[in-house]
Amino acid sequence: xxxxxxxxxxxxxxxxxxxxxxxxxxxxxxxxTMTAQATLAASELGNADVLTTASVAAIINRVGSNDTxxxxxxxxxxxxxxxxxxxSEVYALLPQVIRALEGYDLFTSSYAxxxxxxxxxxxxxxxxxxxxxxxxxxxxxxxGYLLASLQYVILTISIVMEIFLLLFALFYxxxxxxxxxxxxxxxxxxxxxxxxxxxxLGGHDELSILGREFDHLTERLYTSENKRRxxxxxxxxxxxxxxxxxxxxxxxxLQYDMDxxxxxEFVQDIGNEAERLNRMTLKLLALTKGEQIxxxxxxxxxxxxxxxxxxxxxxxxxxxENKITLRLDLRQDxxxxxxxxxxYQIAYNxxxxxxxxxxPGGTLxxxxxxxxxxxxxxxxxxxMGIPPxxxxxxxxxxxxxxxxxxxxxxxxxxxxxxxxxxxxxNGGEISLQSTLGKGTTFTVSFPLFDIEEExxx
Amino acid sequence: MKRIFVFLLCVVLIFTMLGCNKQxxxxxxxxxxxxxxxxxxxxxxxxxxxxxxxxxxxxxVWMHILNDYFAGPHxxxxxxxxxxxxxxxxxxMEKNTLYVTVSKELAQLSGLELTIACSCLSMxxxxxxxxxxxxxxxxxxxxxxxxxxxxxxxxxxxxxxAEGE
Numbered sequence: 001x002x003x004x005x006x007x008x009x010x011x012x013x014x015x016x017x018x019x020x021x022x023x024x025x026x027x028x029x030x031x032x033t034m035t036a037q038a039t040l041a042a043s044e045l046g047n048a049d050v051l052t053t054a055s056v057a058a059i060i061n062r063v064g065s066n067d068t069x070x071x072x073x074x075x076x077x078x079x080x081x082x083x084x085x086x087x088s089e090v091y092a093l094l095p096q097v098i099r100a101l102e103g104y105d106l107f108t109s110s111y112a113x114x115x116x117x118x119x120x121x122x123x124x125x126x127x128x129x130x131x132x133x134x135x136x137x138x139x140x141x142x143x144g145y146l147l148a149s150l151q152y153v154i155l156t157i158s159i160v161m162e163i164f165l166l167l168f169a170l171f172y173x174x175x176x177x178x179x180x181x182x183x184x185x186x187x188x189x190x191x192x193x194x195x196x197x198x199x200x201l202g203g204h205d206e207l208s209i210l211g212r213e214f215d216h217l218t219e220r221l222y223t224s225e226n227k228r229r230x231x232x233x234x235x236x237x238x239x240x241x242x243x244x245x246x247x248x249x250x251x252x253x254l255q256y257d258m259d260x261x262x263x264x265e266f267v268q269d270i271g272n273e274a275e276r277l278n279r280m281t282l283k284l285l286a287l288t289k290g291e292q293i294x295x296x297x298x299x300x301x302x303x304x305x306x307x308x309x310x311x312x313x314x315x316x317x318x319x320x321e322n323k324i325t326l327r328l329d330l331r332q333d334x335x336x337x338x339x340x341x342x343x344y345q346i347a348y349n350x351x352x353x354x355x356x357x358x359x360p361g362g363t364l365x366x367x368x369x370x371x372x373x374x375x376x377x378x379x380x381x382x383x384m385g386i387p388p389x390x391x392x393x394x395x396x397x398x399x400x401x402x403x404x405x406x407x408x409x410x411x412x413x414x415x416x417x418x419x420x421x422x423x424x425x426n427g428g429e430i431s432l433q434s435t436l437g438k439g440t441t442f443t444v445s446f447p448l449f450d451i452e453e454e455x456x457x
Numbered sequence: 458m459k460r461i462f463v464f465l466l467c468v469v470l471i472f473t474m475l476g477c478n479k480q481x482x483x484x485x486x487x488x489x490x491x492x493x494x495x496x497x498x499x500x501x502x503x504x505x506x507x508x509x510x511x512x513x514x515x516x517x518v519w520m521h522i523l524n525d526y527f528a529g530p531h532x533x534x535x536x537x538x539x540x541x542x543x544x545x546x547x548x549x550m551e552k553n554t555l556y557v558t559v560s561k562e563l564a565q566l567s568g569l570e571l572t573i574a575c576s577c578l579s580m581x582x583x584x585x586x587x588x589x590x591x592x593x594x595x596x597x598x599x600x601x602x603x604x605x606x607x608x609x610x611x612x613x614x615x616x617x618x619a620e621g622e
Contacts, residue, residue: 005466070617076568077601080614091572092614095497095505101569108499117501119617137617 007165011158018154026116026147027109034068034120034136035107041071042122042134051075051124051132056082072135073124076101081132092135096121100133115144179207183214195222230397234421237414241348242277245314246270252317269314276341298339299426301449304368304377305333307340311347312366315355323360329367334375336446342422347377349415350442354381362439373448380441386434394432395420419444487512490526491580492535493573504615506577508584509535520545523557526581538574540565546596555588564598571601576615579608 044059045051056073060082072092073082078101080090099106100121109118117139124132179201186199195218201211249270253263312326319326336343347366354364362382369376386394386401393399398413423430423444434440489508497505509530513522523545529537540562547558557578566574579591594605 009466077572078569079572087614090612090614091576091608093505093573093576094614094617095499095503098493098497098505098569098573106499110501112501119499 004162004166004169007169008162011162011165015154015158019151022150022154023111023147026111026143027118030109030116030118030138030140030143031107031120034118034138035105035122037068038120038122038134038136039105041073042124045073045124045132045134046126048126051081051126053081053088068136068138070135070137072097072137073132074101074135075132076130094119094121094135097133097135100135101130103130111144111147113144114141114148116140116147176207179211183207183211186211186214190218190221195225233397233414234418237418238280238345239277241345241352242273242280245273246277248314248317249273269310272310273314276344279341299337300340301335301337302340302343303333303335304338304343304375305330307343308347308366308368308377311344311351314348315351318352319355319364322355322358323362324355324358325361325363327363327365327367329365332368332370334368334370335449336375337449338426338428338446342426346419346422346444347379349419350379350444353415354379354383354440354442357381357440358383370448371445374445375448377444377446378441379444380439382439385436385438386432386440387436388434391432391434395430486510489581489584490530491577491584492530493538493577495534495536502616506573506580506615507535508580519548522585523548523559526578527559538570538577539563550586550588553589554592555582555586555590556592556594557582558594558596561596561598563593563595564600567601571606575600575606575608576613580613583610 041060041063044063045056048055048059051073060071060073068084071082071084072080074080074092074097078091078093078097080087080092083090096106096108096119100123103123105123106121107118108120109116111117117137119135119137121133121135123130124134182201183199186197189197197218198215199211200215201208249266252258253266258266308328308330312328316326351364351366358364358381363380365378365380367378367380369378390399390401394401395416397417399417400413420430423446426446428444428446430442430444432440432442487510489510491506491508493506494504497503509532511531513525527539527543527545529539542560543562544560545557546560547556549556559578563571563574575593578593582588582591590607590609592605592607594600600606
C-alpha cells in the first residue's frame with residue numbers, strides 16, 4: 001500500500017514536471033518566433049524619421065506577413081498608430097506596452113482552455129531614445145491543442161503505469177506475505193518440537209536464502225537435540241549398571257552369612273564399582289562441557305580375561321537366581337588396546353542380556369578365542385533366540401524384540417546399541433548369530449595387540 | 458503508521474486543493490479611484506490600472522474629492538501618477554462631457570506618464586460623474602503640445618480583449 005502511494009506520488013510529480021516542461025517548450029518556441037518578428041518590425045520602425053499612422057502602416061506592409069492575431073504599434077505616449085484589428089485614436093495602456101515604453105523587451109505567455117496566449121512587446125528605438133513600441137498578441141489554439149494532447153498522453157501513461165505498479169505491488173506483496181507466512185508457520189511447527197520440518201522455499205531471493213539458512217539451523221538443532229537425547233539415555237543406562245552391581249553385592253552381604261575373607265572381597269568389589277561409577281561421572285561431566293567422548297589416551301593394553309571374570313562374578317548371583325548355568329572358557333586370553341571400563345560394560349551388557357532372555361535352566365557361555373590377529377569374545381545363551389527379521393534391528397537404539405518381556409525385565413532397548421558404539425569406538429566389530437528357540441551368540445572381535453612385537457618395534 | 462501516513466497525505470491534498478481554489482474576496486465599497494498598479498501583472502486579462510475603493514469624506518464637494526484623489530492612493534498596491542502639488546481648478550459638465558481643468562503641474566508630465574495620469578483621471582471622473590467624455594486641460598499650459606486631452610472608454614485600451622477570442 002505504502003509502495004503504491006509512493007509510486008503514485010512519484011508519478012504525479014513526474015506528470016506535473018513533464019506537463020510543465022512541455023508547456024515551457026511550447027512557450028519558448030512561441031517566444032523565439034514572436035520576438036524575432038516584433039524585433040524586426042521595431043528595428044524597421046526605428047529607422048523611420050517620424051512615426052505617423054501612414055508611415056507605420058507602410059513599414060508594416062513592407063516588413064511582410066504577420067501571422068499573429070494582433071499587432072499594435074504605439075508612439076511614446078502609448079497612442080496607437082497601427083492596429084491590425086483596426087482601432088485608431090486609442091491609447092494602449094496594456095501592461096506589456098507600458099513596460100516596453102519604459103525600455104524593456106517583454107514576452108509573456110499563458111495556457112488555458114487549450115489555447116496558448118502569448119504577448120510580446122518590444123520598444124522602438126530611434127536615435128537612441130524610445131519613440132514607441134511594437135506589441136504582438138497571439139492566441140494559438142493549434143499548438144494549444146497539441147500541448148493538451150501531449151499532456152493527455154503523459155497523464156494516460158502515468159495512470160496506466162500507476163495501475164500496473166499497483167497490480168505489481170499487490171502481486172509482489174501478496175507473494176511476499178505468502179512466503180513470509182510459510183516461514184512463520186514453519187517456525188511455529190519447529191517451536192512445537194518437530195525439528196524434521198523444512199521451510200523449503202523455492203527461488204533465489206532473500207526470503208529463499210532466509211528459508212535455506214533456517215533449514216540449516218533447524219538441521220543443526222535437530223542433530224543437537226538428538227545428541228542430547230542420546231547422551232541422556234546412554235548416561236542413564238551406563239550409570240544403572242554399576243548401581244545395580246553395588247545393590248547386588250550389598251544384598252549378598254546382607255542376606256548370606258559370609259566369612260570375613262569373602263565379605264572383604266565383596267566390599268572390595270563394591271569399592272571397584274563405586275570407583276567405576278566415579279569415572280563414569282567424570283566422563284559425563286566432561287561430556288556436558290562439550291569435550292571429546294573418548295579420550296584415546298585412556299585406552300590401555302590389557303588382557304580381557306580378568307575383566308570378563310569380574311563381570312561373570314558380578315552376575316553370578318542373578319544367574320543363580322534365574323537358574324542359569326555359567327560356563328567360562330577364558331583359556332585363549334589375548335592382549336588388546338581398549339578402555340577397561342568399556343570392555344567391562346560390553347561384557348556386562350551382553351552377559352546380562354544372555355541371562356535376562358535365557359530360559360530357566362539354560363546356559364550362559366562366555367569364551368575368549370584367538371583368530372589370526374583378532375581377539376574374540378563370544379557370549380552365547382540357550383534362550384529364546386531372535387527372529388530373523390529383528391536381527392538387523394537389535395543394535396538400533398530403543399529397539400526391543402519382545403516389548404512385553406523387555407518391560408518385565410526392565411530393558412530400555414539401549415544396551416546393545418551402547419555395546420556396538422563402545423565396540424566400534426575401540427576399533428572392534430560385533431556380530432550375532434541366532435536360532436529361534438535355540439539361542440543367540442554375540443561375537444565381539446578386537447585387533448590383537450602383540451606386546452612382544454610392539455616392544456620390538 | 459500506514460494510517461497516519463495516509464491521513465497526512467489526505468490533509469496535504471485537501472489543503473493544496475483549498476489553496477488552489479482560494480479566492481480573495483474584495484469588499485468593494487465606496488467610490489473607485491483609478492491608479493496604476495505598483496507591480497504590473499502580465500497574466501491573461503490583467504490591467505496595469507486598477508481601482509482603489511474608498512469612501513469620500515465630503516461627497517458633495519467635487520473639487521475636494523479630486524484634490525484628495527491627486528494626493529495619491531491610500532494603499533501601497535498603487536502608485537501616484539500625478540505630480541506633486543496638482544490641484545483641480547475647475548470642472549464643468551456639458552451634456553455627457555466633463556471638462557476638468559487642473560493646475561499647471563500636470564504639464565510637467567509628458568509621453569506615457571501623461572497618458573497614464575490622464576487615463577486614471579478620466580476613468581475616475583467617468584466612474585464618479587457618469588460622464589462619457591472627459592476633456593482634461595492644464596491652467597495656462599499645453600499638454601504634450603495640445604490644449605486639452607479628450608478621453609472616453611473607447612479611447613482606452615486597458616485589456617487586450619482579442620486574447621479571449
